[in-house]
Amino acid sequence: MIGRLNHVAIAVPDLDAAAAQYRNTLGANVGAPQDEPDHGVTVIFIELPNTKIELLYPLGDASPIQGFLDKNPAGGIHHICYEVDDILAARDRLKAEGARVLGTGEPKIGAHGKPVLFLHPKDFNGCLVELEQV
Ligand SMILES: C[C@@H](C(=O)O)C(=O)SCCNC(=O)CCNC(=O)[C@H](O)C(C)(C)COP(=O)(O)OP(=O)(O)OC[C@H]1O[C@@H](n2cnc3c(N)ncnc32)[C@H](O)[C@@H]1OP(=O)(O)O
Numbered sequence: 001m002i003g004r005l006n007h008v009a010i011a012v013p014d015l016d017a018a019a020a021q022y023r024n025t026l027g028a029n030v031g032a033p034q035d036e037p038d039h040g041v042t043v044i045f046i047e048l049p050n051t052k053i054e055l056l057y058p059l060g061d062a063s064p065i066q067g068f069l070d071k072n073p074a075g076g077i078h079h080i081c082y083e084v085d086d087i088l089a090a091r092d093r094l095k096a097e098g099a100r101v102l103g104t105g106e107p108k109i110g111a112h113g114k115p116v117l118f119l120h121p122k123d124f125n126g127c128l129v130e131l132e133q134v
């Protein structure tokens with residue numbers, strides 16, 4: 001059911017510093033910051049030859065990544081995003097298997113303009129999983 005790895009997301013305490021480090025120290029192709037108010041984050045995508053890295057920084061008062069950054073003040077890997085062909089079919093199969101779909105259970109439009117859903121990290125070996133329909 002899952003396909004390619006779309007991105008690995010890293011929550012960071014300083015977005016400008018992280019972007020500069022990836023651009024200047026690691027020599028990566030770093031994009032511009034994008035505010036995602038529906039998701040409570042500002043993101044920067046880094047294009048690698050085989051996948052993307054998503055730098056995440058909290059946006060607004062109720063960011064879903066604030067608790068994670070409070071627990072991990074230096075930052076850390078926050079989620080991985082797998083591609084799926086049919087997000088509603090994927091959701092229904094996961095729910096039937098007992099996995100917790102976060103939020104309302106309905107897909108939201110993600111940073112690439114495509115539908116996304118999140119699965120509870122405690123149901124996936126401590127790893128928050130995002131699904132993106134491509
Ligand atoms: C723009 C879009 C895109 O790419 O298109 C994005 O990615 S938006 C990316 C941002 N959006 C999201 O993350 C949306 C989905 N996330 C959420 O709904 C939330 O962040 C939760 C995953 C439910 C966690 O919420 P919160 O931190 O308030 O809950 P909590 O403190 O009660 O955490 C419950 C337990 O899960 C752990 N926990 C929390 N966040 C975690 C993470 N990212 N990875 C692994 N474990 C995590 C906590 O340490 C705790 O474990 P213990 O109990 O053992 O201490």
Ligand SMILES: [Co+2]
Pocket residue numbers: 007009054079081130
């Ligand atoms: Co993401």
